[in-house]
Amino acid sequence: MENKLYIYNTLSRTKELFVSLHENKVGMYVCGPTVYGDAHLGHARPAITFDILFRYLLHLGYKVRYVRNITDVGHLENDADSGEDKIGKKARLDELEPMEVVQFYTNRYHKAMEMLNVLPPSIEPHASGHIMEQIDFVQKILDAGYAYVSEGSVYFDVVKYNEKFQYGKLSGRNIEDMLESTRSLDGQSEKRRSVDFALWKKASPEHIMHWKAPWSEGFPGWHLECSAMGTKYLGEEFDIHGGGMDLMFPHHECEIAQSTAALGKETVKYWMHNNMITINGQKMGKSLGNFINLEEFFTGSHPLLTQAFSPMTVRFFILQAHYRSTVDFSSEALQASEKGLSRLMEGYARLQKLTPSPASTVETAGLRERCEEAMCDDLNTPIVISYLFDALKPINLVSDGKETISAIDLNELNDVFKLFMEDILGLIVENESTTDNDAYKKAIDLLLNMRLEAKQNKDWGTSDKIRNELTALGFEIKDTKDGFEWKI
Ligand code: ZN
Numbered sequence: 001m002e003n004k005l006y007i008y009n010t011l012s013r014t015k016e017l018f019v020s021l022h023e024n025k026v027g028m029y030v031c032g033p034t035v036y037g038d039a040h041l042g043h044a045r046p047a048i049t050f051d052i053l054f055r056y057l058l059h060l061g062y063k064v065r066y067v068r069n070i071t072d073v074g075h076l077e078n079d080a081d082s083g084e085d086k087i088g089k090k091a092r093l094d095e096l097e098p099m100e101v102v103q104f105y106t107n108r109y110h111k112a113m114e115m116l117n118v119l120p121p122s123i124e125p126h127a128s129g130h131i132m133e134q135i136d137f138v139q140k141i142l143d144a145g146y147a148y149v150s151e152g153s154v155y156f157d158v159v160k161y162n163e164k165f166q167y168g169k170l171s172g173r174n175i176e177d178m179l180e181s182t183r184s185l186d187g188q189s190e191k192r193r194s195v196d197f198a199l200w201k202k203a204s205p206e207h208i209m210h211w212k213a214p215w216s217e218g219f220p221g222w223h224l225e226c227s228a229m230g231t232k233y234l235g236e237e238f239d240i241h242g243g244g245m246d247l248m249f250p251h252h253e254c255e256i257a258q259s260t261a262a263l264g265k266e267t268v269k270y271w272m273h274n275n276m277i278t279i280n281g282q283k284m285g286k287s288l289g290n291f292i293n294l295e296e297f298f299t300g301s302h303p304l305l306t307q308a309f310s311p312m313t314v315r316f317f318i319l320q321a322h323y324r325s326t327v328d329f330s331s332e333a334l335q336a337s338e339k340g341l342s343r344l345m346e347g348y349a350r351l352q353k354l355t356p357s358p359a360s361t362v363e364t365a366g367l368r369e370r371c372e373e374a375m376c377d378d379l380n381t382p383i384v385i386s387y388l389f390d391a392l393k394p395i396n397l398v399s400d401g402k403e404t405i406s407a408i409d410l411n412e413l414n415d416v417f418k419l420f421m422e423d424i425l426g427l428i429v430e431n432e433s434t435t436d437n438d439a440y441k442k443a444i445d446l447l448l449n450m451r452l453e454a455k456q457n458k459d460w461g462t463s464d465k466i467r468n469e470l471t472a473l474g475f476e477i478k479d480t481k482d483g484f485e486w487k488i
Contacts, residue, residue, distance in 0.1 A: 003060055004376045007053075007240075008324060010248065010271040011170055015378055020239050021269060026062045027238035028054065029230040029268075031247055032124070034071040035105035036086040038293040039112045041277045041314075041329060042284055046244045048315055048426075049274040049323040049379075051118045053242070055424050056375055067233050068121035072102040073128045073209050074201075075222045079250070081191070081198040085219070088208045098209050102126070112294040115311040117426045123233050127225035130232065131211045134220040137228045137262055138199045138213075146261035150190040152202030152216030156257060158195045165260050167195075170271060171249035197254050199224055223254035231259060231267060241268040245275055274323045279304070280330050292329075298439040300446075306331040308439055309338060312430050316341040319381040319425055344385075345429065347392040348417050350399045357404035362394035364409050368416045375424065384420055391417075444470075448477065448484050 005018040020026045030050045033043050050068075057064045077083035084092075091098040113120070127134075138154050141147045146161045147154050158167050162175045175195070182194035191198075198221035203210035210217050220228075230238065243252065252271065259267040276283075279290040292302045300308030309317075317337035321327045367387060374383035391413065397403040405413070421427050447466055454462035467477055470486075478485045 004373075005056070005060065006376060006378055007270055007272060008378050009269075010273050011268075016270065018239075018270065020062060021237055024062055026057050026064045026240065027234035028057075028064060028066045028240040028242070029226065029234055029238065030066070030068045030121070030241070031226060031243035031251065032068040032070050033105075033109055034075040034086055035102050035109060036090040037105060038295060039109045040284070040291060040293040041279075041297075042244070043109070044112075044116060044294060044314060045277055045318055045323075045327070046242065046274050047113055047118045048116060048318050050242045050272075051426060052319070052323075052379055052381060052424070053240070053272070054119060054121075055426060056379065059419075059424060065123070065234060066121040067123045067125065067230065069225060069229055070102070070106055070124060070126045071222070071225065072098070072106075072126050074220045074225065079222070081201070081221070082189075085207065085209060091208060099128075102128070108295075112311075115298065116294075116315050117311070117428055119426075125229045125233065127220065127229070128209070130225060130229050131220065133228040133232050134224045135200075135211075135213050137224060137258065138215075138220075140262035141199060141258060144261050144264070146257075147199055148192065149215050150192075152218065153190060153198060154200040154215055155191050155196040156199055156254070156261070157192070158197070158257070159193060161257050161261055165257070167257055168249075168253060170253050170256055173249060173253070197221060197223065197250065199258070223251055223258060226251075226255050227258040227262070227267075230255075231263070236263050237265070237267055237269070239268075240270045240272060242272040242274070245273040248273055275326045277318075277327045277329055279328070281328055295438075297334075299442045301442070304331065306335075308443060309334050310430050310439075312427055313338045313341055316385075316427060319427075320385060322378075322380055322382055324378070340389075341427070343392070344388060344421070344427075347395050348421055349429075351395045351413060351417055354395070354398055354405060354410055356407035356410045358406065359404065360406040360409045361403045362397060362405055362409075364391065364394055364405070364413050367391055367413070368419075371416065371420050381425060384425065388417070388420060444475070444486060448486060452483060 003018065006015040007018050008014070009016045030046065033039060054064055054066050072087055073085065075086050077086060077089070087098050087101050090101045094101065138147065141156065142154065147156050158175070161167055167175050168178065178195050179193065200213055200215055200218055200220060202216035202218040207219070210219050230241065241252070278284070279292070282288060282290055284291055290304060292304060294314070296302035296305065297309050297314055298311060313334060317334055318327065320337060370387050371384045374380040374387065394403065398405045447470065451463045451466040470477060474488055476487050
């Protein structure tokens with residue numbers, strides 16, 4: 001098909017027609033998680049947003065090399081140039097090797113992404129596995145004259161860079177303002193100016209992860225890995241770089257400066273950013289107590305949640321908003337998404353059972369074109385979803401025997417639903433009967449614990465009701481001296 005995909009480029013602040021740099025090949029880099037804790041909604045949104053882009057580019061016929069990194073070194077507390085390494089700190093507190101922390105949370109991240117039906121990227125490089133490439137990158141920037149060595153650390157010279165290039169152009173910041181607001185801090189550290197940022201840090205004695213480099217035994221600055229790994233796997237110029245809006249400054253701004261300084265040219269053609277998720281109108285944060293990780297959604301175990309929500313409900317909830325809009329999470333909003341999704345899934349199931357008639361009395365034409373058009377308009381998933389909802393009406397009328405549909409129209413409708421629901425939006429039927437499902441096990445335990453509580457309160461009505469209804473569903477429940485056992 002003819003490509004009419006328009007995407008919003010954060011750099012130009014406008015929707016641009018997507019034209020790949022290498023004909024039918026697309027190189028796409030997305031900043032992945034720093035693996036020192038469980039994935040939460042803030043991780044689900046970029047993963048799902050760029051999963052949709054990945055799927056849609058594949059649908060348009062492109063060969064996509066999708067690189068999403070794992071940050072396992074160099075990301076310091078408060079995203080700053082000083083402080084403890086986030087993974088190092090977790091390793092110290094839990095008395096583990098840093099790589100044990102990395103492996104543990106990487107495995108859990110993968111599991112959560114799989115449950116959300118997020119396709120794995122083509123390459124998932126780790127920062128710690130690309131130290132040589134990062135050292136080379138620092139050397140290139142030093143050779144080009146845009147960095148300086150101070151006390152064994154290497155810093156990027158933002159002011160010098162800004163004389164030739166423009167620092168701050170992605171986030172719309174002005175270097176004069178930045179210098180003005182931080183000037184009083186200058187000279188207080190080994191950096192020349194506080195706007196400068198670390199490319200290589202000399203490790204202090206208590207810092208666990210460090211490597212040998214020409215300047216010191218140390219570790220790379222956080223922003224460096226994406227410049228080094230992005231250009232290693234996608235080339236000096238590649239198509240798309242994505243991430244959450246919170247990464248625009250300083251992370252992506254620094255990445256542009258590093259790559260431009262080292263290579264003398266712009267690396268990325270289209271910058272894309274998803275907006276953030278708030279919880280009941282508030283920013284998400286560990287200190288605010290509203291930090292809900294994905295597993296807590298799937299099991300309903302967080303106090304802010306009234307129930308468990310399935311991975312597909314979370315995915316649908318995120319897709320019901322355009323990726324550049326903010327999304328406010330609340331239990332009520334997710335309940336509404338759960339209802340909407342099951343209505344859509346029931347309609348799709350009904351569609352697959354319809355039988356054709358010689359002629360159609362319902363109008364179903366044009367659905368494919370409308371959905372394509374919405375996707376091509378900067379991945380407008382909420383509009384695609386609204387078109388699919390509109391199509392439920394004729395499906396239900398035919399299903400109820402009030403209208404008829406021809407074989408051609410029925411095939412087309414089935415094709416379009418399969419394409420947009422499953423292949424592009426990635427909404428699939430969840431298998432609820434698997435006893436290996438953690439959420440499922442926890443839900444049964446929860447019910448049986450409620451039954452124990454009811455028994456202790458001599459509420460025999462409730463306790464019998466739970467037992468009888470679970471038995472009717474095929475569960476075998478055994479009371480033991482410590483509580484209960486069950487199997488299906
Ligand atoms: Zn990054």
